[in-house]
Each structure stands twice: as C-alpha cells, then as structure tokens.
Amino acid sequence: SAVISQKPSRDICQRGTSLTIQCQVDSQVTMMFWYRQQPGQSLTLIATANQGSEATYESGFVIDKFPISRPNLTFSTLTVSNMSPEDSSIYLCSVRRGPSTDTQYFGPGTRLTVL
Amino acid sequence: AQSVAQPEDQVNVAEGNPLTVKCTYSVSGNPYLFWYVQYPNRGLQFLLKYITGDNLVKGSYGFEAEFNKSQTSFHLKKPSALVSDSALYFCAVRARSNDYKLSFGAGTTVTVRA
Numbered sequence: 001s002a003v004i005s006q007k008p009s010r011d012i013c014q015r016g017t018s019l020t021i022q023c024q025v026d027s028q029v030t031m032m033f034w035y036r037q038q039p040g041q042s043l044t045l046i047a048t049a050n051q052g053s054e055a056t057y058e059s060g061f062v063i064d065k066f067p068i069s070r071p072n073l074t075f076s077t078l079t080v081s082n083m084s085p086e087d088s089s090i091y092l093c094s095v096r097r098g099p100s101t102d103t104q105y106f107g108p109g110t111r112l113t114v115l
Numbered sequence: 116a117q118s119v120a121q122p123e124d125q126v127n128v129a130e131g132n133p134l135t136v137k138c139t140y141s142v143s144g145n146p147y148l149f150w151y152v153q154y155p156n157r158g159l160q161f162l163l164k165y166i167t168g169d170n171l172v173k174g175s176y177g178f179e180a181e182f183n184k185s186q187t188s189f190h191l192k193k194p195s196a197l198v199s200d201s202a203l204y205f206c207a208v209r210a211r212s213n214d215y216k217l218s219f220g221a222g223t224t225v226t227v228r229a
Contacts (some may be wrong), residue, residue, distance in 0.1 A: 004158075022210065031215055042219045043159075043207065058216075092158055102147055102166055104217060106159040 001027060002095050004107035012113045013083055020079045021110045023093030028073035033094040033104065034066070043092065049076045083114045117210050121220035128227055133178035134196040136223045138189045148189040149207040149217070150180055159205065165189060176200070187215040195229045 003026035013019050023032065034046040047057045047068055055068040070076045080087050093107040118141045128134050140146055147166055151159040167181045173179045173200040176194025180191045189206060 006158075033215070042221045043217075045216060048215060102209075103149070103161055103164055104162060108158040109141070111156070 002029065002105045004061045004093060004095060004105060006091075006093055006107040006110050007110065008110060010111040012115060015084050015114055017083055018079055019083065019112060020077050021091055021093075023076045023078070023107055023114075025074045025095050029095040030043045030073070031096040032070060032076045033096075034068065034076075035079045035092045035094060035106075037090040037109070038091060039088065046078070046091075072073075080112065083112075088112055088114045116211065117146075117208050117216075117218045119208050119218055119220035121204075121206055121223045123223050124171040124221070125224045125226065128196050128225070130198050130227050130229050131195050134190040134191075134193040134200065134225065134227070136204050136206075136225060138191065138220060139187050140189060140206070140208040141187065142208055142210045142214065145211050147209040147211060148180075148182060150174065150178070150189075150191050151205045151207065153205065153222075155202075158169075160226050162191070163205075196225075198227045198229050201225055201227045 007022045007026045032049045035043045037043050044056050046061045047055045049055045049068045049070040051070045051073050065081050067079045090109040090111050092109045094104045096104050119140045147219050149164045150162040152162050162178050163172050165172050170182045178193050182189050204223050207217045209217050
C-alpha cells in the first residue's frame, strides 16, 4: 500500500479565487491521479500526472482550469482555478507504483466549498 | 468503453446478518475489478481486488467478493455485518487493455443497525 497525505483537508473559498491542493506520498510512485467527487456522486478522473511529462486530462477537464504539477516522484499539486460554486467537491489524489502494480490507493481527500 | 453499475443506492441490514453489495460491469476483454470503502469525511480505502485466478477473493475486514464472468458481476459479501461496516462502498473496473483508468460505480450506502 502507500501512505498518502493531502493538504489542506478542507477549505472554504470565495468564487473567482484559486486553491492549490498538495499530495504527498511516502515513497516514489510512477503514476499519480487526481479525482473529483461531487456531492452525492461517484469519482471522476480529472487527470493523470506522471513525473517529467505534461499531465493527461480526461474529457471535460482542461489545464487552464485544473493545472497540475508533478515535480518529483513523491509529490503533486492540483490547482482549482477561478472557482465557482460548481467546483465544490472532494478532490482526491491517488497513486500506483508501476505498470505491474494493479491497485490504486487514495489519499484522504480535500473537501472544497466555494461560496 | 468500461462501466460499472451498482443497482442499489442503499442497503440496510441488521448487525450479525449477511451483507451483500451488488456490482455488475461492462468491459472489453478481461477485467480488473476492485472494491473500495469510504467512511464519512475519509478518503477511499482499498478492500479487495480480482485480477486473475480464483473467482472468490478475500479482502480486508472479513469482506469477500465473487467474480462471475458469465453474469459480469462482482458482488461484495460479508457473512456477519458489523455496525462499523456502515459506509459508502464503490465498485470499480479497469480493462486489462487500459493501463490506468478506473471507472467507478455510483456507490452503495450500507447501513448496519444494531
């Protein structure tokens, strides 16, 4: 498994502002993922972040709205830009250690409320 | 394309009774199947997975799941539920041809009453 921490655990933000969420893993991992869980909904993959390359975004998500950094093999950030109330969600970081590792492990999530 | 259906939004059982949470999937080729649990204000915790081999998979906290290829199902079971099993459960699938993308079901809220 993996020990994954996220900061902040929760935040309340004003519309039009941006929030950067940090994800830290206790060991090096190849693949990191960012998910969104809207209220009462399932998880939706936002993007995949591999170290040394640009993040790959899923349909419906764009880099201008959700810029991602992956400076090393244990850390990533997701920024939610120009927020609106519709961005109120739980944002979760997830990791896999390599192509031979099948399981994704999740961080505790960041609960974001946009007023 | 790959998808998961969890037909029940909620499952209610009495403590000590068997618990079943249903999941069916659709995927091209052979699947990787997963169950996760989410407690209030917590992230997702991995419970168990089916990759290959025995159709009956045993996981954490006394949970097990049975892979049924003909019925494209992967139901989660626990012989004797505990109040502490009350949580939100997600089934997820990934096609073997797909390197990374998990598709999640809508989730099933389990309530175990004392």
